[in-house]
Amino acid sequence: MAWTTHRAFDPVRFDIPPEFTGDASREDMRAWLRRLGDRHLDGGPGFFVLTGLRHLDEQGMRAFALAASASLGELLPQDSSGTLLREVRDRGVKLGEGATGRYSDSRQGGNLHTDSPHRPSAVPDYFALVCVHQAAIGGDLILVRLADVIARLRERPDVLETLRRPVHFDTRDDTPGVPRTVSRPVLEERHGKEHIHYLREYIELGHRQPGIPSLTSEQILAFDALDALIESREQQQVDRLSAGEMVFIDNRWTLHGRVAFEDRAGDSRRLMLRTWIARASS
Numbered sequence: 592m593a594w595t596t597h598r599a600f601d602p603v604r605f606d607i608p609p610e611f612t613g614d615a616s617r618e619d620m621r622a623w624l625r626r627l628g629d630r631h632l633d634g635g636p637g638f639f640v641l642t643g644l645r646h647l648d649e650q651g652m653r654a655f656a657l658a659a660s661a662s663l664g665e666l667l668p669q670d671s672s673g674t675l676l677r678e679v680r681d682r683g684v685k686l687g688e689g690a691t692g693r694y695s696d697s698r699q700g701g702n703l704h705t706d707s708p709h710r711p712s713a714v715p716d717y718f719a720l721v722c723v724h725q726a727a728i729g730g731d732l733i734l735v736r737l738a739d740v741i742a743r744l745r746e747r748p749d750v751l752e753t754l755r756r757p758v759h760f761d762t763r764d765d766t767p768g769v770p771r772t773v774s775r776p777v778l779e780e781r782h783g784k785e786h787i788h789y790l791r792e793y794i795e796l797g798h799r800q801p802g803i804p805s806l807t808s809e810q811i812l813a814f815d816a817l818d819a820l821i822e823s824r825e826q827q828q829v830d831r832l833s834a835g836e837m838v839f840i841d842n843r844w845t846l847h848g849r850v851a852f853e854d855r856a857g858d859s860r861r862l863m864l865r866t867w868i869a870r871a872s873s
């Protein structure tokens with residue numbers, strides 16, 4: 592077993608009180624989770640981790656993930672068939688491959704991003720991952736806070752201005768009737784606070800679609816400047832979820848990615864269960 596040496600999430604790791612364990616539908620459990628959300632998503636670091644689900648089987652973890660996520664808002668479908676709990680695992684594809692290849696189906700690392708910037712309807716405010724099995728090697732989670740990025744970009748107003756203009760994200764959906772791109776800015780001010788929507792490969796793919804203008808040199812330079820910042824170790828918080836842990840991440844002002852992973856023959860393969868959540872009052 593490979594262990595990370597980084598434990599950046601420890602200050603926001605919380606054991607589920609034993610009386611709640613395994614049943615996230617209880618009203619007292621829901622209230623406890625909402626307090627954690629108020630403190631650590633909307634107001635604090637932008638993420639928190641629950642521990643103590645290891646005793647549940649996969650079915651139990653599925654039920655817990657759905658109920659716990661629903662206590663923070665409305666679950667959003669993650670594909671055209673309405674999937675509310677999606678398996679994130681290596682499906683043998685590469686990011687951006689073909690018409691529909693997605694990061695969540697690959698074992699690639701890097702590519703720090705927000706979830707679903709390419710969704711034609713509302714982008715999830717939060718998302719959650721339950722770790723059912725961790726990979727034999729790698730798979731560490733990397734988080735970058737938008738506030739730290741913006742603070743550094745204050746000295747680059749040209750970059751900030753470019754990032755506030757709309758770009759086309761490839762929707763990664765070739766279903767007839769679904770638009771091939773969706774237009775939104777990387778940095779968007781909503782309710783007086785700046786949000787981020789970013790997955791560079793989907794923007795590059797979007798701007799290669801017929802009828803969409805190529806990216807300008809200013810846009811490419813702005814993405815290069817943003818990437819240089821978010822890829823620098825000093826901006827990153829790195830930790831590794833263990834089986835039975837669940838992380839909640841504020842998708843509005845946190846970028847995330849992972850270290851590339853490898854499953855080992857004979858071991859359970861890496862499996863995360865993901866929900867997308869629209870916060871109750873958004």
Ligand SMILES: [Fe+2]
Nearest residue numbers: 704705706847
């Ligand atoms: Fe993601």
